[in-house]
Amino acid sequence: MAVLDDNALREMFPRVSREEWLDLARARELAHWTETNRFCGKCGTAMVRHPDPAERAMKCPACGYLAYPHITTAVIALVRKGDRILLQRNSHYRLPHWSLVAGFIDPAETFEEAVRREAREEASIEIGNLRYFGSQIWPFPSNLMVGFVADWVSGELKPDGEEVVASGWFGRDDLPELPRPVSIARRMIDAWAAGAL
Numbered sequence: 001m002a003v004l005d006d007n008a009l010r011e012m013f014p015r016v017s018r019e020e021w022l023d024l025a026r027a028r029e030l031a032h033w034t035e036t037n038r039f040c041g042k043c044g045t046a047m048v049r050h051p052d053p054a055e056r057a058m059k060c061p062a063c064g065y066l067a068y069p070h071i072t073t074a075v076i077a078l079v080r081k082g083d084r085i086l087l088q089r090n091s092h093y094r095l096p097h098w099s100l101v102a103g104f105i106d107p108a109e110t111f112e113e114a115v116r117r118e119a120r121e122e123a124s125i126e127i128g129n130l131r132y133f134g135s136q137i138w139p140f141p142s143n144l145m146v147g148f149v150a151d152w153v154s155g156e157l158k159p160d161g162e163e164v165v166a167s168g169w170f171g172r173d174d175l176p177e178l179p180r181p182v183s184i185a186r187r188m189i190d191a192w193a194a195g196a197l
Contacts (some may be wrong), residue, residue: 038164076102081152084169136184
């Protein structure tokens, strides 16, 4: 199977079946893992595949260090305030859409702590009543997005001005441009708009 670069993989997402996309994403993630583990992170020796084909690991022949595929976990949250939701414009977005509070998990942090911290950092608000929504692989590269629904508790909405350049509360009738339907962000927004959240 050919390994696609990130842009080609993003373009394939809405055009292939879930199973096909998962196969392409897995190939991309494993290629990235192999590429970034060519040398041992402890002693610098060239890595080799683990001798046991059932073990998905790179092994250092000098010191024995094992490097397994790395998954970076991120959280994403749909924050509700009455009949409105928080949407934000991020300075890093490639497309001109609005999306949800999101960010990577810090070391020694739970999913719930990360969601609360991201809401505080990105929007200056406190949230509560967190509920799990679902998850989605996001191989750009090797990410796992874990989705939550939460309720606004307190605070005046204020974007951080660096990562988040605009924030607002939006109702079902005044939604701005949204992420593509294949993303977990859009699935969450669509579920809310349909009255399921």
